[in-house]
Amino acid sequence: MGFADLHLHTEWSDGMMSIDEIIQHVSLNCLLDVIAITDHDQIGGAIDAFQRSSEPGYAGPSVVVGIETTTRCLRHVVGLFFRPPFPEVPFPKFEPLDQTVSRIADFGGIAVVPHPMSHLVPSVHEAGIDRIVASEVGQHVVGIEVAAGVIGGRRYESDIRAKNASRWHLAEVGASDAHHLEQVGSAFTWFPGKTSADLEAALRSRRTKAMWGRRVRVPISDHARQVWRAWAISPFRPTTSRTREMP
Numbered sequence: 001m002g003f004a005d006l007h008l009h010t011e012w013s014d015g016m017m018s019i020d021e022i023i024q025h026v027s028l029n030c031l032l033d034v035i036a037i038t039d040h041d042q043i044g045g046a047i048d049a050f051q052r053s054s055e056p057g058y059a060g061p062s063v064v065v066g067i068e069t070t071t072r073c074l075r076h077v078v079g080l081f082f083r084p085p086f087p088e089v090p091f092p093k094f095e096p097l098d099q100t101v102s103r104i105a106d107f108g109g110i111a112v113v114p115h116p117m118s119h120l121v122p123s124v125h126e127a128g129i130d131r132i133v134a135s136e137v138g139q140h141v142v143g144i145e146v147a148a149g150v151i152g153g154r155r156y157e158s159d160i161r162a163k164n165a166s167r168w169h170l171a172e173v174g175a176s177d178a179h180h181l182e183q184v185g186s187a188f189t190w191f192p193g194k195t196s197a198d199l200e201a202a203l204r205s206r207r208t209k210a211m212w213g214r215r216v217r218v219p220i221s222d223h224a225r226q227v228w229r230a231w232a233i234s235p236f237r238p239t240t241s242r243t244r245e246m247p
């Protein structure tokens with residue numbers, strides 16, 4: 001069996017972690033076999049991490065190229081499992097949700113609903129999930145974060161789990177939504193196998209389980225710096241996918 005954290009943010013967007021720091025931290029301190037870099041409206045960091053994982057002698061976790069895109073009405077959707085040739089630039093912001101899901105599929109990826117029904121972070125709510133799952137592009141919406149490591153994520157879990165079991169029938173995803181190293185692996189996805197290919201197959205066949213890791217506390221001063229980065233720095237960064245040129 002394998003373990004994955006499919007929602008991590010780096011310095012390429014509003015995270016407080018570099019690619020090197022994440023890889024080193026996971027390699028030394030976590031039992032994760034697969035990680036996904038899913039920066040907000042940025043893809044360069046994910047491609048950089050993937051390239052590093054392809055270098056001779058690499059012994060860290062498998063890396064999935066992903067992106068968290070902001071769609072219309074500030075609803076977020078995560079795209080995962082992009083392969084070369086990767087998107088040259090992130091997907092356009094503020095497009096309709098179904099259009100972004102279609103773009104994800106055009107590049108061979110799958111869509112995951114992050115932190116669903118949350119009132120504290122930009123999220124797709126119940127009616128929106130109903131619509132997108134039943135829509136023409138619904139087949140490309142493969143997973144939903146049942147265990148989402150955002151503020152209040154544990155509170156929403158039972159409701160999400162029940163609605164998913166009765167109506168949506170999406171693959172369970174556990175993901176930390178980490179912006180700080182301490183948070184990596186605080187929620188994770190169990191899957192049969194060990195590799196990223198095994199994980200993708202398990203998601204598509206709905207054979208994953210969302211699980212919680214250990215509870216973590218991030219100092220309020222670190223949270224404040226991350227919020228400052230999210231509002232004052234990240235929105236103005238270039239959206240190019242070029243790698244190894246940015247922190």
